[in-house]
Amino acid sequence: MLIVTAxxxxxxxxxxxxxxxxxxxxxxxxxxxxxxxxxxxxGLLREADSTRDRTAEVLGLGARERLAARDVTRxxxxxxxxxxxxxxxxxxxxxxxxxxxxAADGRHEGVTRxxxxxxxxxxxxxxxxAATARKQALTTAERExxxxxxxxxxxxxxxxxxxxxxxxAWETVTGGHQEDGTPSELHxxxxxxxxxxxxxxxxxxxxxxxSQYSGQVPLGSTGAAPxxxxxxxxxxxxxxxxxxxxTSGTGTLLTDExxxxxxxxxxxxxxxxxxxxxxxxxxxxxxxEVHGRSGIRGDGVGARSRVHYGSSYxxxxxxxxxxxxxxxxxxxxxxxxxxxxxxxxxxxxxxTAATANLNYSGESGGLNEATSDIFAAAVEFRAGSAxxxxxxxxxxxxxxxxxxxxxxxxxxxxxxxxxxxxxxSGLGSVDVHYSSGPANHFFYLLAEGSGAKEIxxxxxxxxxxxxxxxxxxxxxxxxxxxxxxxxxxxTSTTTYARARTATLQAAADLYGADGAxxxxxxxxxxxxxxxxxxxxxxxxxxxxxATDDVAIPDAGEAVTSPLTVAGRGGNAPARLAVGVEIVHxxxxxxxxxxxxxxxxxxxxxxxxxxxxxxxxxETYTVDASAESADGTWHLRVQDLAARDTGYIDSxxxxx
Numbered sequence: 001m002l003i004v005t006a007x008x009x010x011x012x013x014x015x016x017x018x019x020x021x022x023x024x025x026x027x028x029x030x031x032x033x034x035x036x037x038x039x040x041x042x043g044l045l046r047e048a049d050s051t052r053d054r055t056a057e058v059l060g061l062g063a064r065e066r067l068a069a070r071d072v073t074r075x076x077x078x079x080x081x082x083x084x085x086x087x088x089x090x091x092x093x094x095x096x097x098x099x100x101x102x103a104a105d106g107r108h109e110g111v112t113r114x115x116x117x118x119x120x121x122x123x124x125x126x127x128x129x130a131a132t133a134r135k136q137a138l139t140t141a142e143r144e145x146x147x148x149x150x151x152x153x154x155x156x157x158x159x160x161x162x163x164x165x166x167x168x169a170w171e172t173v174t175g176g177h178q179e180d181g182t183p184s185e186l187h188x189x190x191x192x193x194x195x196x197x198x199x200x201x202x203x204x205x206x207x208x209x210x211s212q213y214s215g216q217v218p219l220g221s222t223g224a225a226p227x228x229x230x231x232x233x234x235x236x237x238x239x240x241x242x243x244x245x246x247t248s249g250t251g252t253l254l255t256d257e258x259x260x261x262x263x264x265x266x267x268x269x270x271x272x273x274x275x276x277x278x279x280x281x282x283x284x285x286x287x288x289e290v291h292g293r294s295g296i297r298g299d300g301v302g303a304r305s306r307v308h309y310g311s312s313y314x315x316x317x318x319x320x321x322x323x324x325x326x327x328x329x330x331x332x333x334x335x336x337x338x339x340x341x342x343x344x345x346x347x348x349x350x351x352t353a354a355t356a357n358l359n360y361s362g363e364s365g366g367l368n369e370a371t372s373d374i375f376a377a378a379v380e381f382r383a384g385s386a387x388x389x390x391x392x393x394x395x396x397x398x399x400x401x402x403x404x405x406x407x408x409x410x411x412x413x414x415x416x417x418x419x420x421x422x423x424x425s426g427l428g429s430v431d432v433h434y435s436s437g438p439a440n441h442f443f444y445l446l447a448e449g450s451g452a453k454e455i456x457x458x459x460x461x462x463x464x465x466x467x468x469x470x471x472x473x474x475x476x477x478x479x480x481x482x483x484x485x486x487x488x489x490x491t492s493t494t495t496y497a498r499a500r501t502a503t504l505q506a507a508a509d510l511y512g513a514d515g516a517x518x519x520x521x522x523x524x525x526x527x528x529x530x531x532x533x534x535x536x537x538x539x540x541x542x543x544x545x546a547t548d549d550v551a552i553p554d555a556g557e558a559v560t561s562p563l564t565v566a567g568r569g570g571n572a573p574a575r576l577a578v579g580v581e582i583v584h585x586x587x588x589x590x591x592x593x594x595x596x597x598x599x600x601x602x603x604x605x606x607x608x609x610x611x612x613x614x615x616x617x618e619t620y621t622v623d624a625s626a627e628s629a630d631g632t633w634h635l636r637v638q639d640l641a642a643r644d645t646g647y648i649d650s651x652x653x654x655x
Contacts, residue, residue: 031509033484034076035292038300044072048082055084055100058108064089065119070097071298071355073487075509078104081488083355088159089124094171094189095162097357097492112502114491115161116547116650121168126192130155130170133195137172137188140200145186146179160189160198162359162493164583164649168192173203181247181310181328182317201361204317212264212271214340215387217278221259230254230261230277235284236295236302240277242269243326247310250322266329269308272336276305276327279343286344286379287351291483296323296350303350307338314400316342318349330398339397340388344379345372356490362428363495363617366435371486373408373436374443378479389456392444410444411462413437422465422529423496425618438496438528445470446524447478464527473520481506481521497579497619497652500525501543531619532577532654545652546635552584554645558638560595561648565630568655572596572624577654578604582616582637584646591638594622597631607640615646629655 036044048055048069056067071083082100086093096119101109133155141149155170170190178184185203190196220232230240230253241251254261254273262271284302287293294300304324313328316337325346329336349372352358358368373394380390388397395407406416413419419437420427427435444462449472452461464470472478481503488509489502503521511517519534526533546563553559578594588611594602604620635651 031075031077031079031484032480033292033487034074035288036072036074036294036298038294038298040074041072041294041298044074044080044082045069048072048084052084059098059100059111061086062088062118062120065093066090071487073298079109080104086119088119088121088166091124091157091159091168092171093119093159093161093166094169095160095359095493096166099488099491101488112489112491114493115166116549117161117165119159119161119166121159121166124157124168126157126168126170128170128190128192128195130157133170133188133190133192134172136190136195136197137170137186138174140188140197141174141176141184141186144200145174145176145184145202148177148179149174149184149186150176152176152185155190157192158189163199164647167198169198177247178204181313182315183247183319183326185319185321199359199361201359201365203321203360204319212262212266212275212336212338214275214278214385215264217274219261219274219277220281221256221261223255223259225259226257228256228259230256230273232277232281232284232302235281236300238277238280238284238302238304240273240280240305240307242273243306243308243310245308245311250304251306251308266334266336272307272327272329272338273305275336275338275340276307276325276343279338279340280305280325280347282340282383283344283347283375283379286375286382290378290382290479293351296347297354303347305343307336316346318346320350320353323350330400331402335398335400337395337398337400339395340383340385341376341380341394341396342398344376345394348372348375351375352486355487356494357492358490358494359492360432363435364493365432366427366430366437367439367490367494367496367499369432369436370439370443371482373410373440374482375479377410377443378475381475389458391456391458392448392460393458408433408436408440410440411448411460413441421463423619424529425616426613427496428617429613438530439499442524442528442530443478443482445527446473446481446520447475448472450527465529466526466533468527468533470523470527471520473517477511477517480510481517484510495617496530497581497617500530529619531579532573532575532621543652543654545650547650550637550648552582552590552637552639552646552648554639555589555642556639558591558636559648560634560636561651562632562634563651563653564632565653565655568629570629572627572629573655574623574625576622576624578620578622578635579652579654580604580616580618580620580635581649581651582646583649584615584639584644586641586644587611587613587616589639589641589644590616591640592616593636594620594624595634595636596624596627597633598627600627601636609641 052067067084097114099112152174155172160169189198222231232238243251262274306326316327358364392410393406409415419434423438450470484506485502507518507521522534550561592605
């Protein structure tokens with residue numbers, strides 16, 4: 001929510017399913033997560049690491065690739081989902097993460113990959129020096145974050161696999177602060193052969209006590225008179241620290257003589273600490289009680305909260321590098337950003353980093369931000385506070401806008417003036433705090449449905465892209481679906497279309513592929529312009545996908561990618577969804593057609609010299625009701641002008 005390093009405030013494979021097939025649905029509640037103690041989790045990780053060479057062999061990885069287990073979850077039926085990072089010739093492969101799914105008896109059930117490409121590079125010797133990459137990265141950071149950034153650490157050599165063919169690169173992390181005072185941890189990837197910038201993302205995600213926002217609350221503290229500390233031993237030793245208006249350092253652990261903290265006003269410096277400490281406790285309890293997760297990383301270790309950052313700093317953020325949440329005191333130091341939803345938002349950035357690790361840029365960055373908003377709402381509903389009633393608003397207590405309005409609205413994201421209600425092909429170029437809108441909107445629709453309603457005294461009126469209604473399934477089912485998708489099927493490069501596939505798979509796992517919940521997921525995504533409605537015009541919501549890369553000649557002949565559909569019978573639906581994922585340096589050059597099995601062509605996209613964006617990442621709808629469903633369909637693409645190149649990455653049909 002707030003900044004990610006991930007922060008609360010902004011400032012700074014689309015039409016396909018996961019990069020490879022997910023495991024087959026396992027209907028019923030055996031797919032619910034089983035609680036893992038930190039010791040059990042550590043044991044599963046050790047076991048995964050001990051068999052990593054065999055796993056790499058099963059996955060068909062090359063001799064120069066190695067796996068390292070990073071996270072693991074286990075279902076109640078014993079199925080495990082182990083998340084791996086990988087290296088190539090000893091170099092970290094960014095965007096090469098994958099999740100291996102195994103049955104309780106050890107059988108391999110499938111793998112979800114962040115990239116479909118074989119990880120290999122021609123050489124691991126860099127032509128561009130680390131010093132040159134560092135200098136270029138600092139220039140980029142100054143342009144994006146302002147003159148207060150610093151050069152940061154020495155670049156590390158990596159393989160970048162997050163946007164097509166793997167490339168040898170330098171990763172530089174700059175330091176210092178952004179213009180609004182938020183710390184900067186801008187990651188810049190520089191091609192180690194050409195010196196071109198490949199990618200960048202911000203590593204800081206914005207986003208009995210007497211509290212300012214929740215009334216009188218119980219606090220986990222430690223000690224005895226005359227010295228108590230804000231250390232919660234029941235929740236992994238989570239501690240809350242006072243930065244004393246500095247912008248660096250750990251700060252000082254809060255202490256008190258009588259274990260009664262704060263006075264509910266910002267004049268008492270303990271009050272902000274009470275709210276932050278309370279929010280951290282509620283979030284810890286939520287993940288443990290609802291999802292069986294012991295702490296942010298699942299290892300039982302508590303993070304830190306730091307309050308009173310800077311002066312009149314209107315933001316909050318999560319940093320993986322310090323495993324901590326940090327909170328400013330707001331305008332005039334009178335409205336600390338320590339409400340429950342802000343705390344939950346920031347801690348959830350940590351959960352995302354420990355699981356799917358969604359890249360904090362492009363569509364995956366929007367999904368990262370939305371995940372924090374989604375679980376912020378879920379924590380509020382779980383807490384059931386009379387002082388801070390649960391809602392689908394973000395930051396309604398902290399008055400960032402100065403007029404009492406919330407920071408974000410999940411039922412209609414565009415009400416904040418910047419967020420997007422629906423997916424469109426250019427969404428990935430929007431600030432992640434605003435490209436989160438369609439996912440927030442999806443979650444609200446999935447939980448509560450469309451149209452006008454009042455919940456806990458707040459009035460909502462949620463529209464849909466196609467003006468058709470959506471019936472909600474309740475936040476309890478919706479939160480479980482999103483959590484399973486995040487921890488089991490999403491990867492660092494997940495886009496909106498892949499999030500749709502991940503949540504559909506999660507719903508099938510939890511409630512069955514023929515369940516109302518599974519159908520509701522498809523309806524809710526269609527309502528934000530991701531995929532088609534099930535059951536409309538003969539639509540079933542079943543997806544067929546082609547994942548082989550097909551090079552597109554520069555100003556050359558048209559190329560096609562085949563996709564065979566068999567065993568359906570009858571005709572295709574009147575709303576056949578065609579998801580297209582093309583990597584290209586100038587999409588305006590491209591003409592894209594769908595070819596039916598009988599050769600009939602359906603124009604999806606015309607060339608347009610004014611369409612100057614990169615890539616095609618879009619879902620088109622075609623009335624194919626006159627066509628036989630079974631047979632070999634083709635995606636045909638032609639580049640009509642010179643100087644730009646690319647390839648068909650993947651495409652899919654949803655019937």
